[in-house]
Amino acid sequence: MAISACFGGIIFNMLFGVGLGCLLQLFNHQVITLESNGLLGWVLAGALGLSLVLSFVLVPLQRFHLGRAYGxxxxxxxxxxxxxxxxxxxxxxHIGGV
Structure with a gap:
């Protein structure tokens, strides 16, 4: 139950937090635009992508037996x-003139 809650809680929050808000804006005929937050957005996306790629590579290399070093x-x-x-x-x- 705990494992399903780890995934289900996040999915529930995304569906109702973001999805419901965007759906309400669509009914009000407002345009939905996603704006980047500048350099911070790139840092957040880059760290998430890098951690996912590293885990995707490192976990199979350790034959799915993760130890203290991985933690x-x-x-x-x-x-x-x-x-x-x-x-x-x-x-x-910051980057140059940004």
Missing amino acids: VFLLLFYIVFLLVALLTEFGKI
Whole structure:
């Protein structure tokens, strides 16, 4: 039940949080536009993509027997991601004129 809740809770929130809001805007004839958040959006999408690709490669290489090293790797990856995201959000990391 816990495993299904991990996936079901997120899907439920996405369907009702985003889906219901967009559906209500469609009935009000409002245009729905998704705007990027600049560099922070790229940091978030890049970290998510990189973590998914790394897990997709590393898990089969370990023959699906994950140990402490993989857990430490994920924690370090999260700490680095969080640091970069916060520095980007507070303007310490920026690209040229952006």
